[in-house]
Ligand SMILES: N=CN[C@@H](CCC(=O)O)C(=O)O
C-alpha cells in the first residue's frame with residue numbers, strides 16, 4: 001500500500017452512520033491518508049501490509065480521533081461590541097426591546113459599515129483561529145451586518161478571503177435579509193426588493209455565497225417576504241436555510257422545509273407540524289444553545305419531537321456579538337447536553353455528520369470512512385463523551401486537514 005501517512009495506537013469515533021456501535025467506535029484502530037483523503041480505516045489488527053520504510057507512522061498513545069468539527073452556523077465576521085446591550089439586558093431590557101429601539105443587529109451594522117476589509121479580516125482571523133484550535137475544520141460564515149449592497153458584499157468577500165488564507169474551510173451564506181436597515185424603516189417590502197434585485201445578483205455574479213438565509217421573525221421578515229427571498233435564491237441555484245422560530249412561531253420552518261431548505265436554525269418555538277415538515281423534506285434542525293443561554297431563553301427546542309421524527313440535529317455556535325458572543329464550538333457540545341438534554345453522542349453528531357449534511361457536504365466531510373476528505377482531530381480524552389463533558393482545558397492535540405498535518 002502506498003500511503004502518505006498512518007496513525008496507529010488510536011481509538012476512533014468514526015461517526016460512520018453505517019456502524020452499529022455508538023459513535024461508530026473502532027478501538028485499537030488505524031487510519032491511513034493518501035493525498036487529501038482517507039485511504040484506509042479499521043482495526044489495527046486488520047491493517048494491510050504497507051511500506052514501513054517509506055510511510056510515516058504516527059502513534060496516538062491510546063488517544064482518540066474524531067472527524068474535524070464543523071460549525072454550521074456563525075456570524076463571525078463583524079466589527080464592534082455590544083457589551084452595553086448585555087448590561088441593558090441584565091437591567092431588564094429584552095433582546096426585542098433593544099432591537100425595536102434601533103440597537104441590536106443595527107448597532108453592529110453601523111460598526112461594519114465603518115470598518116475596512118483589513119480590520120474585518122483581522123477580527124475574523126482571530127476568531128477562526130480560536131475555533132480551529134478546538135478542532136474545527138469547516139465553518140459557515142454569514143453576512144447580514146451590512147444591509148446595504150456594498151457592505152454585504154464586503155462582509156462576504158472577507159469571509160471568502162478568510163477561507164482562502166486559513167486551513168479551515170469556509171462556506172459563506174448571504175443574509176442580506178437579517179434586519180431592516182434604518183434607511184428602510186417602515187418600508188420592509190422595498191428593502192426586500194433591494195435584497196432580491198440588487199444584492200443577490202451581485203453576490204451571485206461575484207460568486208460570494210454558497211447559500212442564502214433570512215431572519216424570519218416578528219422583529220424581522222414575515223413569511224411572504226421570506227418566501228420571496230428564498231424563491232429568488234433557489235431560482236438562482238443557491239442553497240437555502242432560515243433563522244426561524246427563535247422568538248415566536250410564525251411558520252418559517254415549515255415554509256423553508258417545503259422549499260427544500262438545508263436547515264432551519266434556532267427553532268425554539270417549532271411545533272409538531274414544523275417538525276413533520278423537516279422530517280418529510282430532509283431538512284436539518286440546527287440547535288443554537290449559545291443563543292438560548294446568552295439570551296436566557298425559556299422556550300426549549302422540541303428535542304423529543306425531533307428524535308421521534310428522526311430529524312438530523314445539528315449543534316452550532318451562532319457566534320455573533322448580540323445573541324451568542326461565545327466563540328467555541330466545543331463548548332456548544334456541553335451546552336447542548338446540559339441545556340437541551342442531548343446525549344453526548346447526539347451532540348457530537350451535531351458538529352460532525354449532521355453538520356456536514358446541513359452544509360450540503362455530507363459526501364465530503366463529517367465522518368471517517370474510506371474516500372472521505374481526511375479532516376480529523378486527535379484528542380487527549382478517555383472517551384468521546386468527554387468532549388461534551390469537560391470544558392476549559394483544550395483536549396485538541398492535533399488537527400489533520402485535507403490530509404495535511406496542521407501545526408498546533
Ligand atoms: N437571530 C438573528 N440573528 C442572530 C443574532 C444577531 C445579533 O443579535 O447580532 C442570531 O442568529 O442569533
Ligand SMILES: [Zn+2]
Pocket residue numbers: 073074075243318320
Ligand atoms: Zn444566527
